[in-house]
Amino acid sequence: TQLLEQSPQFLSIQEGENLTVYCNSSSVFSSLQWYRQEPGEGPVLLVTVVTGGEVKKLKRLTFQFGDARKDSSLHITAAQTGDTGLYLCAGAQANQAGTALIFGKGTTLSVSS
């Protein structure tokens, strides 16, 4: 069974603080996606990382894909209350049509003012 370990599961911080979420696996992924989800809504894609060692920045969010394509991290700088939500990482195993994603268990982030 392929697993994607995501940590921490819960994170409660004050506005302005920095945080990092980690996803780790023993499996190699062809790509890895990060999503943010609000209650009762569908996951919204934040980024897809494909190349080992890749770093992508989206305003205050920095995403990194490990050199071996087995792990990834999401770093948020100066968190804002609008960053509150469920963050999901999901790894894709192969480049074939209809590839199933392996999801981490998610990180519930709460940012208070």
Added chain:
Amino acid sequence: DTEVTQTPKHLVMGMTNKKSLKCEQHMGHRAMYWYKQKAKKPPELMFVYSYEKLSINESVPSRFSPECPNSSLLNLHLHALQPEDSALYLCASSQGEGPDTQYFGPGTRLTVL
């Protein structure tokens, strides 16, 4: 445009009812997916259609019946559901090749009485 639409937004049904969930995308994607998501858990894959053919069925009970009338539409027919089937049902689509990033719809909140 990376939009996947789902109807209805909310659905309440009895255990003897028959209903259908609908999903549509106009991104030219050739893979479409149904997921089930319980509160504060990651999405669980149910079905995958690739080039309008069912390619993955994750041992889903027969009371859930998927249908892909064409490359833009995906339906999920529901019959004789149980209260434990209450969940957020998510549709997603992807190109079906390459990094295969999945884009999710807003979901249908299903309540079975």
